[in-house]
Amino acid sequence: MSEFDEEQQPAWEAQINALLDGELDEAGMAALERAAQSDAELARALADARQLKNLLSGMPSERAPRRLRRKLLGIAGPGWLLPTADWWRRAALIACIPLVVVVLSLDKSSEPSEAEIMQGRQELALALSYLGRASQTTNAQISSTIDHAMVGTVAESTVRTLEQQIVLPKEYLL
Amino acid sequence: MRKIYRQWVEQYQDDVWSLARYLLKDQSEAEDACQEVFISLWRHQESVAPASVKPWLMKVTRNECFDRLRRRRPQTELEDEHMPQEAGPMSETSQGELSAWLAQTIAALGEPYRSLVILRDVQQHSYADVAQTLDMSPEKVKVYLYRARRKLRQQLVDHKL
Numbered sequence: 303m304s305e306f307d308e309e310q311q312p313a314w315e316a317q318i319n320a321l322l323d324g325e326l327d328e329a330g331m332a333a334l335e336r337a338a339q340s341d342a343e344l345a346r347a348l349a350d351a352r353q354l355k356n357l358l359s360g361m362p363s364e365r366a367p368r369r370l371r372r373k374l375l376g377i378a379g380p381g382w383l384l385p386t387a388d389w390w391r392r393a394a395l396i397a398c399i400p401l402v403v404v405v406l407s408l409d410k411s412s413e414p415s416e417a418e419i420m421q422g423r424q425e426l427a428l429a430l431s432y433l434g435r436a437s438q439t440t441n442a443q444i445s446s447t448i449d450h451a452m453v454g455t456v457a458e459s460t461v462r463t464l465e466q467q468i469v470l471p472k473e474y475l476l
Numbered sequence: 477m478r479k480i481y482r483q484w485v486e487q488y489q490d491d492v493w494s495l496a497r498y499l500l501k502d503q504s505e506a507e508d509a510c511q512e513v514f515i516s517l518w519r520h521q522e523s524v525a526p527a528s529v530k531p532w533l534m535k536v537t538r539n540e541c542f543d544r545l546r547r548r549r550p551q552t553e554l555e556d557e558h559m560p561q562e563a564g565p566m567s568e569t570s571q572g573e574l575s576a577w578l579a580q581t582i583a584a585l586g587e588p589y590r591s592l593v594i595l596r597d598v599q600q601h602s603y604a605d606v607a608q609t610l611d612m613s614p615e616k617v618k619v620y621l622y623r624a625r626r627k628l629r630q631q632l633v634d635h636k637l
Contacts, residue, residue: 350629358597370507375482377514
């Protein structure tokens, strides 16, 4: 790059360089723009410098990938990937959030409104009346089923048991 | 020691990564270079002044990349997927096309101009850090950077013609 001889450059080159550095103040900028109105070469250089500045600031600056971060931290030893005390504190705080929500909701339900109590009572009474009816029906069905089926079974079973226990001599048999 | 090292990793990994990506133009090689750089930091952390860690890292990264570039065979020069690609003929004057062109133009600059533009204009490190990284006086950095920018501006004009 020896082709650039600073001695031969126009005076405004230093200001354009300051512009690229972001170090040109408003007054300097205004002076440069005023000069550019009567100097086509300066106007062109100014436009090119601005375009270059925009292009340079828009160049991609990629972030390091996660796996690289893990490797870099791993250089300090295997213990590095274990959670730190700060991590545990943060985890404990995060875990507290649902607990607080549950406690608040329980606290809220322990003090129901009058309307909620009334509605609860009505629902309970309705449920109890259904239970009563179901109980009566079920009892009747059970009773009837047992009466018919069990009588025969119990009688046959009893007679058989008695027959087995009482062994009569042949002469008593008919 | 570990805590400080961890802070340095969090603080500077992106700068080291980005510089390695620009210089090496290869993702896996840049990863290896970054690891070498931080292994070196871990080994030398007691001798590196905390205020100079950033320029120290950038200098070691640059040297590591140059070592790798020297070892690399000419035919293994890779197309960088990180850089914006050339646009098609329909958008020849688009910003994307100009960015791709600029990335290639910066990569083609000789040293120390290429490193100066990346460190100062792309990564926007301070003049003091850039000077420390390149072992130059801040005045020399300004002069070289002035030349590099003029060269880029001239090439931008030629490219647009």
